[in-house]
Amino acid sequence: MGLKYLHIACGMLCLAIGAKAQVRVDINLDLKHQVGQIDQFDRNKFVAIHANTTEREWDGDNFTTDLRNDFLNGYDVYLGRDTGGxxxxxxxxxxxxxxxxxFADPAGIESYGTTVKNNYAAQTSWHPYEDRNDQILAAQLHPFWPDGQETNRGWAFSEADTEAEPFGTATGEYMGRYIRDSYGTGGTTGAKKPLYVEVINEPLWHLVDFGTDEPEKIFRFHNAVxxxxxxxxxxxxxxGFCTAFPDHENRGFAQWNERWKLFMDMSGDKMDYWTIHLYDFPSINNGKQRYRKGSNMEATFDLMEQYSYMQFGEVKPFMISEYGAQMHDYFxxxxxxRDWLHLKSVNSMMMQFMERANIINKTLNFLPVKAEWGTNGVDDTYNHRLMRKADEPQAYTGEWVYSDMVKTYQLWSEVKGTRVDxxxxxxDLLVDAYVDGKTAYVILNNLKFEAVQIELNALGLxxxxxxETDLKHLYLEGQVPVLEQSNQQGLPEAVSLESEATMILKLTLNExxxxxxxxxxxxxYATDYLQEIHANEPLTFTISGVQLGDHGEAMLRLGLGRAHGKSLVPTVLVNGFALDVPVDFRGDDQADRDSFFGVIEIPVPYQQLQNSNEVKVTFADEGGHLSSVAMQVYGFSREVDRSNPVLGLEDKIASTSLQMKVYPNPSFDSVRLEVAPDFVGGQWQIMTLSGQVAQEAKIDQEVMLVDxxxxxxxxxxxxxxxQGEVLTRKLVLK
Incomplete structure (x- = not known):
């Protein structure tokens, strides 16, 4: 399946002796990492596909006689979602x-439900996969939305909206009866009942963005159903409410207020979880890149988490029933x-989901099996498919074989165990680690658009x-995704991780x-959120109930929605202590998005924390919002030493064509500043690490001497x- 196999003694993945790694990674194998009550890798949550056991697309002229077994058992993959049944x-x-x-005829629902159960009972080859399928059942827009559109049987759901029959009652009764009457407890009794139900799939995308309905009506529908x-x-x-594109920051967060906040206010008491769909746009409108992976996804979650906690006293869990990438320029x-564009997003997003294992119900890589319903020939194939025809792209002929999309599952096929620090x-380097007996798994994902060298430190042994170390490295070579496998004795001192690539190291220990x-x-979470930013006016927040021990770490998380070119480096005080605010944040600079919406993560000295904490945030410039405020606290049972503090003074370059040089650096008095022509007419600033502007002036030429x-x-x-483009470098004055 296009895998490369290598055997190396130290080999290409090791740095030359004396070479300096760009990034260091620490793994403490004796330190169990517990998030909430969760400390195990749950493949059912994270290694899953958007499919159902009973789909006929598993069958047909496949390269293997039993595709379900080859894929689900072969790569230990879970299911699934059903929007069609x-x-x-x-x-x-x-x-x-x-x-x-x-209203639907109750007798007819019950009769058809019996038929469905009997059909399932007869398909004994499906039964072994029941434990892989705690299904999500979702209704599609039509004919479930009551607007007069008839079913193929010539009738439509009631549109009544009265106190006795709230809008959506007829739809909800049908769904309730169908779920009750069409499922058993497995095996010969019928398929197991779905564990999850989504009221309707992506309703606002269809009814509001491309329709004339109001969100309030859709949310009342959710309540009745x-x-x-x-x-x-x-x-x-x-x-609910199955958001297609949760762009909370749009129109100065008006979209948040009109949609998700309103939904939580109106329907939150009736919802067991929140459903969102998350897609990167890695190539849209002739190459523009609009990513959610990285800081944008963090801000999206943090805003919803905080408001959920403020309203309900808990962070209700999330269902990510679709995620990945939309490859607009490659239809x-x-x-x-095209497959790579989806693969790279799936792996990054998966690792960010794993950080929230305690508040995630399930995540589904949006990947139908064959998607023949969305394909109209060799030149019009559906973007998301596990399988393709063997002769593609020359012809839509041949047996069904795996597309390159399978490489995600091949990469993750073995990961399991207890999460460790x-x-x-x-x-920009996402890292996670698990231990299963005498085997450890270290997962590395690169959010940068360039390769990084990583020095590995295995501690607590x-x-x-x-x-022995077995490595799997999924990266792009030319225009083809490659899953390269290699093996070496011992632990490599360092590895090279390609641009936007993912690597899993399987460590075999002697004990x-x-x-x-x-x-x-x-x-x-703070008691307040979503505050407007005004220049030099402190925003004050309170974070209470923080439990502290003898050892630990802390990270302050600030969600920011600001126009491009605005500062992302505020002055921050925690209990009166000034923090060093990093310039870096996860992922890209969001230059092709309409504005910046992301989380900046600021290390907080553990000894500065109290049970009740005051956080003051001040920006030197006007505009935008501070959308969420949270404190991530890690309580350790022993002291933990880190390779380096997370200062993250790395460059966020808006375009590879823009350059900036500062020399000599370090300097005793003056430095020469050299910029690309794009920046002439703009402004230069020297700032403290806390964001205070120490000097500034206009850039009037490409090379300047700064005193x-x-x-x-x-x-x-x-x-x-x-003009909205920003470059930053670290400057050391002696």
């Missing part, structure tokens, strides 16, 4: 109740590169020794490490900006 049943097999116009489903089923979890014929000195220490992660002799010795940031 309930729609088919309603459209083609359900009549109107003759006594109640606009949820009430009716629970009337017939007290053992399913119900969620048409299949290509390996992991740490990277760069926010006691008497255990790494005997199981003793995981007898703990790191307990807790997230605390910094009046500034005290220390570490500064020198920043240039023009």
């Amino acid at each position: 309930i729609s088919w049943a309603l459209n083609s097999n359900t009549d109107e109740d003759p006594a109640r116009p606009g 949820a009430d009716q489903i629970r009337k017939y089923n007290d053992d399913v979890l119900i969620g 048409g014929a299949w290509s390996p590169y 992991s740490y990277a000195t760069s926010l 006691s008497t255990a020794v790494v005997e 199981a490490p003793s995981i007898d220490q703990t790191s307990v992660e807790t997230k605390y 910094a002799s009046v500034l005290p010795s220390g570490v500064y940031l020198i920043r240039v900006s023009n």
Whole structure:
């Protein structure tokens, strides 16, 4: 399947002796990392596909005689979501109740449900996969939305909206009866009942963005449907509202107020979880890149988490029932590169989901099996497919073989175990680690658009020794995604991780490490959120109830929604102590998005924390919002030393064509500043690490001499900006 196999003694993945790694990674194999009550890798949550056991697309002219077994068992993959079964049943097999116009006939639902259960009972080859399928059942827009559109049987759901029959009651009754009558407890009794129900799939995308309905009506529909489903089923979890694109920051957060905040206010009490869909746009409108992976996704979650906690006293869990990438510029014929655009997003997003294992119900890589319903020939193939025809892209012929999309599952096929402490000195390197007996798994994901060199530090081994390392490296080579496998004795001192690539190192030890220490992660939210930013006016927040021990770490998380070119480096005080605010944040600079919406993560000295904490945030410039405020606290049972503090003074370059040089650096008095022509006419600033502007002036030529002799010795940031483009470098004055 296009895998490369290598055997190396030290080989290409090791740095030359004496070479300096760009990033250091620490893995403490004795330190169990617990998030909430979760400390195990749950493949059911994170290694799953947007499919159902009973889909006929598993069958056909495949390269293997049993595709379900080859894929699900071969790579240890879980299912699934079903948006078609309930729609088919309603459209083609359900009549109107003759006594109640606009309602489905209960007898017909029950009769068809018996047929469905009997059909499943007869398909004994499906039964072994039941434990891989705690299904999400979701209704599609039509014919479930009551607007007069008829089913194939010639009737439509009631549009009544009265106190006795709230809008959506008829739809909800049908869904409740269908769920009750069409499922058993597995095997010969019928398929297991879905654990989760989504009221309707992406309703605002269809009805508001491309329709004339109001969100308030859709949310009342959710309430009525949820009430009716629970009337017939007290053992399913119900969620909404299946956002297609949760762009909370749009129009100065008006979209947040009009949609998700309103939904939580109107329907939150009736929802067991929140459902969102998350997609990167890696190539849209001739190459523009609009990513959610990285800081944008963090801000999206943090805003929803904080408001959920403020309203309900808990962070209700999330269902990510679709995620990945939309490859707009690559509609048409299949290509390996198109698959790569999705692969790279899936792996980054998965690792960010894993950080929230305690508040995630399930995440589904949006990947239908064959998607023949969305393909119209070799030059018009559906973007998301696990399988493709063997002769593509030349012809839509041949047997069905895996597309390159399978490489995600091949990469993650073995990962399991207890989560242990992991740490990277760069926010652009996502890292996680698990231990299963005498095997440890270290996962590395690169958010940068360039390769990084990573120095590995395996700590907490006691008497255990790494005997052997197997590496899987998923990266782009030319225009083709490659899953390269290699093996070496011992632990590599360092590895090279390609641009936007993912690597999993499987460490084989001579004995199981003793995981007898703990790191307990807790997230605390401020009592206020979503505040407008005004220049030089402090925003004050309170974070209470923080539990502290003898050892630990803390990270202040600030969600920011600001126009491009505005400062992302505020002055921050925690209990009166000034923090060093990093310039770096996760992922890209969001230059192709309409504005910046992301989280900046600021290390807080553990000794500065109290049970109740005051956070003051001040920006030197006007505009935008501070959307969320949270404190991530790690309580350690022992002291933990890190390779480097997360200062993250790395460059966020808006375009590879823009350049900036500062020399000599370090300097005793003056420095030469050299910029690309794009920045002439803009402004340069020398700033303290806390964001205070120490010097500034206009950029009037490409090469300038900046006199910094009046500034005290220390570490500064020198920043240039023009027309929304910003570049920053670290400057050391002696």
